[in-house]
């Protein structure tokens with residue numbers, strides 16, 4: 001069998017590699033942007049190093065291939081992080097998420113065209129079948145049908161080389177039945193694409209299932225979880241959810257923010273929403289400053305974690321797929337200057353020693369990286385019991401995250417907006433700018449309207465830096481309102 005399957009596997013491996021070579025990328029930035037930043041290339045890369053590699057290994061285990069085996073053993077000893085099965089699942093899930101969120105055109109996608117950015121990466125019938133299975137497992141049946149249909153078409157074009165049409169049609173039929181069953185259950189609400197995993201808290205699966213079974217699951221009962229999820233996706237796609245009149249009332253202006261510091265060089269403010277106020281400040285960081293921040297953060301980046309059940313064992317998060325690092329102001333004078341700049345522009349105290357603010361957080365999202373809708377406050381929605389037993393007293397002492405100040409450290413080539421599904425507002429990343437909003441009402445209550453999330457990166461990568469400002473130092477700086485809703 002080696003004689004017949006061996007060369008075919010090699011040929012396929014090499015032709016997949018040729019797609020990469022065709023990009024003619026030589027610089028590190030090019031690799032990050034065009035190869036690692038392309039969801040199809042990154043899927044292929046990981047697949048080559050997991051599944052395909054195993055097939056090759058199995059086929060070179062005979063005398064004719066001794067030299068190759070030796071070379072391969074050498075590769076395995078390199079101090080590299082070789083992707084594993086789990087990574088391939090992650091890359092497939094990223095493709096599922098991107099297809100679902102951005103409603104990508106399937107026939108363009110399989111030809112390497114991602115939302116208008118063309119590449120040499122293509123998907124085979126077998127790839128589509130594999131990704132369709134992932135959609136199915138995530139209960140995204142409508143999306144699974146689309147992937148299987150494409151797999152069927154491609155299998156025909158490929159003359160059943162990577163997979164046969166017969167094999168595909170079994171999966172297609174199963175997915176069609178599951179889709180029909182679920183649309184029948186939810187009252188024939190067929191057309192609305194809904195998001196997969198949990199907007200806010202707890203919703204999962206196709207969304208259509210949740211609509212039928214538990215419409216009020218979400219962070220606040222007056223908002224349907226699926227509505228948040230729908231709005232979130234629409235905002236990610238760049239759709240307008242507010243009236244023309246409202247949008248034209250959102251102006252840009254120069255502002256000295258009541259500080260002499262800004263008299264000669266006023267802040268460039270772009271209003272993203274009135275109430276609650278969301279502001280974007282342009283040109284907050286220079287390119288040189290951004291370079292420094294990234295340089296220091298890079299070796300410190302680690303996968304975002306979520307706390308395990310009952311605080312036991314932390315696990316890699318699926319609701320937030322990014323890497324983060326925390327930078328202490330004392331590391332560099334630059335970080336102190338940044339804190340001071342934020343303090344001047346927001347009018348809030350950022351004294352780290354006094355615990356008026358958290359350390360600077362730097363986050364990096366790869367292609368497909370995202371953060372499901374959430375609120376930034378940590379205490380306002382907790383019960384007295386939770387505050388007493390599950391929260392570190394030091395957190396209580398700092399008070400809640402009264403405000404968020406978030407820098408964008410790069411331009412994202414496609415996707416990656418910060419979307420506020422309850423406001424219909426979205427902030428689009430632009431290098432050096434920052435967004436600012438209050439998470440709490442003046443009463444100290446959590447402002448549920450500030451629900452927001454990071455849209456998946458469709459192409460390229462995304463860097464942000466968060467400064468969370470705490471309640472403690474602000475009592476003379478942000479006055480209370482007269483009513484709980486103020």
Ligand SMILES: O=C(O)CCC(=O)C(=O)O
Pocket residue numbers: 363371376416417418419452453454455464466
């Ligand atoms: O990356 C973004 O756009 C949002 C990040 C965010 O919401 C957070 O880190 O809390």
Ligand SMILES: [Fe+2]
Pocket residue numbers: 374375376452
């Ligand atoms: Fe957030």
